[in-house]
Amino acid sequence: MESHRKGDLTEATVITELKRREIPVSVPFGDNERYDLVAESAGDLYRIQVKTGWLSDGCVEFHGKSSHTNSGGNVYKTYDGDTDFFAVYCHELEQLYLVAEDAFETEIRLRVEDAEIEQPSINWAVDYEFDEQWPPENGTNDATDDREAIVQTLRERGVDVIDARDSDAPYDVLLRTPADDLLRAAVRRGSVTNGRVRFDTSQTVPGPDDIEYVVVDCAERGEQYLVERASYEHTMSLRVTEPEQTQPSINWAADYEFDKQWPPR
């Protein structure tokens, strides 16, 4: 079967699977969007890109990238931020998987058969089965756990941190400088996507009137970053690898490492 028909079949199958679970599904008008479906859970809308998974060496494999050809050859583009989840349907197994867009870079293999050598890095397919992943967690408990862990790490650095969790204050913590100043800060978990440390810059992060800093903890890089809230307006990411095109406006993660920024001048 040619690729487009197979893709259509997969999309139809995924819609059927979602409807069978009584999940509200919408299909964007036209095919100009980089997601195929919108699914609703508890009032939240999630963009879903449907992918066909194929069985290879005991793994369900799929690509989280699109490719096309131009005069310069092949061009590959990831769905960086254009979708929330990949719904992967494997026709051989008749199984639907749900993988978060930020769970990998360009490709992931979900192991369905036992590996000859057990490795902690194995992505077991059962962990990604749709019913295991849906509904997406709203993150409330995770956020609390994250904040505690981040605060703990800050204290291990010797920073005097006052946790404002139980207050109504817009900030998460107060950071006491060696000069005895108290700085209002939000703490957020960061993750590496396409060579950039990204963190939540949505409306849940207070504005520069309410906080002075955002502490970003990136477990993947084992690093904490200190970002001045006034240094960005809406979005912010920190470059960890060289981009294809160098730009003067790049925010290099190394410049924001906590130890380099603390204490603030």
Next chain:
DNA sequence: CGAAGACGGACGGATCAGAA
């Protein structure tokens, strides 16, 4: 060192718009 994951690329197919 070997196995598995990650990454990048080649290739084939379809559709559409614009130019010749």
Next chain:
DNA sequence: TTCTGATCCGTCCGTCTTCG
């Protein structure tokens, strides 16, 4: 009407990196 380039897609494969 035909051709070409751009924009999508899925499938397959080679190579590099990581880890036990």
